[in-house]
Amino acid sequence: MRASALRRAVERYYRSMGFQPLFPKGGIRCGNCLIDGEVREGAWLCxxxxxxDNDDLMRGLGQLLEALSHGYDMALLVTSQSRAERLDAKVFHMTGIGLAAVNSKGELTFIAEPKIVKF
Structure with a gap:
């Protein structure tokens, strides 16, 4: 599944919840890495x-951990449904990073809910 389809699904989900998703073209600089986007609600940041399907998941987890260490309250990794089913959810439950999957209809489902993490 392409990143643009994942982005649209995340934007649609969070806008329906009343949050403000932000996905700039070049990403958001966070320390030594770039994250794809963020969701805001007042002072809360995710x-x-x-x-x-072709991206490196370990690099994505590293970027999210760096975002958490630079002041973000939560972190969420979004991937396709087929790829998310092959992952071990224990990693996400232990670190507090959320895991969400987008199916072929463009619906976002949470496999591991993100937790508020403060370093």
Whole structure:
């Protein structure tokens, strides 16, 4: 699944919840890395990393951990449904990083809910 389809699904989900998703073209600089986007609600910030089927998941997890260490309250990794089913959810439950999957209809489902993490 392409990153643009993942982005549209995340934007649609969070806008329906009343949040403000932001996905600039070049990404958002966060320390030594770039994250794909963020979701805001007042002072609350959630870092979003989109990973298509050909992207490196370990790099995405590293970017999200760096975002958490630079002041983001939550972190969410979004990928396709088929790829998310092959991942071990224990990693996401232990670190507090959320895992969301987008199916072929463009619906976003959470496999591991993101938790508020403060370093």
């Amino acid at each position: 870092a979003i990393e989109l990973k298509s």
